Amino acid sequence: MNIKEIAKTSGVSVATVSRVLNHPDTVAPKTREKVLAIINELGYKPNWFARGLNFNKTDTIGLLIPSIQNPAYMEVAEGVEYVANNKGYTTLLCITEENVEKERKYIQTLIDRRIDGIILVSSLLEDSDIQEIKKQETAVVLIGENRGNSKLPIVRIDCFGAAHKAVKHLLNCGHKKIAIVYGSTPMMENNLKIKGYKLALKEAGISINEDYLVKDENTIEGGYIAARKLLGLGDERPDAIFATSDLLAFGVMDAIRDSNLSVADDVAVMGFDNIRVSNLMVPKLSTVDKPLYRMGISGARLLLDVIESEEGIAMSEIILQSKLKIRKSCGHKERIKEIF
């Protein structure tokens, strides 16, 4: 079944059928209804690829996330998909596995398939890569910083300020020996978190102990291994550990328990992301609430603005608020802090 047969059966031109499908307002109601009835009766579905070629628009966007095992990215993806779907777009999900080569390949494939735009989450691309993409005139929006200053529309939080606040909170809880467990990725964001960590300690007059900065994979296992290293420091064992993601924090908590120590009482733990399960840990994980879902919906909104807006977009950078989510694992004593 093709458009010519519909036209023939309806007794109208191919152009009219096309207008019924794509600009129904421009067709007389009587004709429109007649054509639609025949389309329904014959079960005609327009060829999606051909349609994309005609309109130079496929109503499809690509979403690149580093990992599907990390629930933080799932929440971002959920937000993106929600907005895109509401506006009639299909989202293609690509996993980069924190591998920049894979990311580059995916982007080119998506562009070759004429998708309307791409969202890059915690991208590893360099500025030169971004310049290449810009030349191909595909709409691109970042969620979280990439490496460098690309001047692309971006949704992000202030990772530096958030980490600074988190470590200050641990200091206020009375902890002095504070370590940081950070993931090898996302690289830019973690560098900022380390800076915030260092500043908070410096302001408190505490010198940086290089043994207290431990890097590993951004996974539960990575957090476990990093924490075992820290807990093996004997007298120098930290009394608080700030992890740059909740996944790492879960691994840290596991390691503390395996060392016959108590989370919060012996070693306080602070995470980052506030993924949904962090509230179900025992004790409940204190963490930095990163508005993951909202970053997803805001990123999709920005991208669709770029795709659809003729007069340009009003906001090219949306910085969302992160806030401390104080629960039990940080060892604080004031209940009111858990309410606000």
Add this chain to the structure above:
Amino acid sequence: MKTNFLGLPLKNPVIIAAGPWNRDGENIRKSLASGAGAVITETIISEPNLDARPRIAYNGSGAQNIRLYSDVQIEGWEREIEIAKQDGGLVIASVSAHTPSELAYLAVKMEKYGADAIELGLSTPMGGALEVIASDPEEVYNMTRCVVENVKIPVIVKLSQNASNLSTVAKAVKRAGGSGVSAINAIRCILGVDIETNKPLLPTYGGYSGVPIKPLGLASVATIVQSVDIPVCGIGGIDSYENVLEYILLGASAVQVGTSLLINGRSHITKIIHDLERWAEERGITDVDDIKGKALDNLKSFEEIKIEPLYSHVKDIDCIPGCNKCINSCMYEAIYRNEDGEIVVDPNLCTGCGLCTFLCDARKLYLGW
């Protein structure tokens, strides 16, 4: 009685405040049809959440609410505004967010969809932080500035009584290019505690609104008007046309009504406007400017108050049977009943505090020389 607020010509000064009664286009249209000068959308945020249940409590005079935000996504408001304005009328979009750029994004969208002005909600009394953003003038400046720079329509900022430095915050709004302020937002509260179950009436802190907060709203409006040259929209406990006039007489250019509508329905707004128009017509007043701020001249500093030898006098009016409020409340023991059971004030003991004149429901007592 017309007014010009933010450069918008309002047919009367009564604006229906942000709230669930204005949650979508159809409801805003109904609110406009009640006769209001303008209507403010339910507060729009970038990530609508499920509403808590229950979320509104009432104790007979004041209400506590927790998180009354629009559950319509920002994209959906394009259609809702179209529906809202199909019969004409002014619609102000209330938007709230945690950062300047997030706030500006919502404002830009609402301007594009046809909102006539933007009201910024920076002072949610629930959630947020222990210290409300609205108490930090720099934060308020940054938020307001970012929105003003990105939209062409007027921007007003809703201020919070939770901030003790209202004038400074209102000055920050003006410095940032805001066109006006509205005061006051609901106040952080716990409405009450069930003493049998040990449970607060609602499970978290919420915003207190309704008749009991009117005195706080009046004081806030007067303070802002006397310290900053910026149009003010008065909010808090307005339940009648007299309350509208109180705010205007203390300098408000317009007012907002919310809780009264929540309790009594939209027809109560129509009644307030009708009563207000009648009052104005009887006095030949056509514009809010004719009476705006007239009570401010009578608002004195403590030093300016002349001490007069006033004491309580008794009018020849019957008491309300069984009532002894004046006797019970007189801390100077100046009021008693004589052998015939009549109220008597001992002028030597009365110090003219005035409390009995307010307590007497029969209006039997007054202060005089």
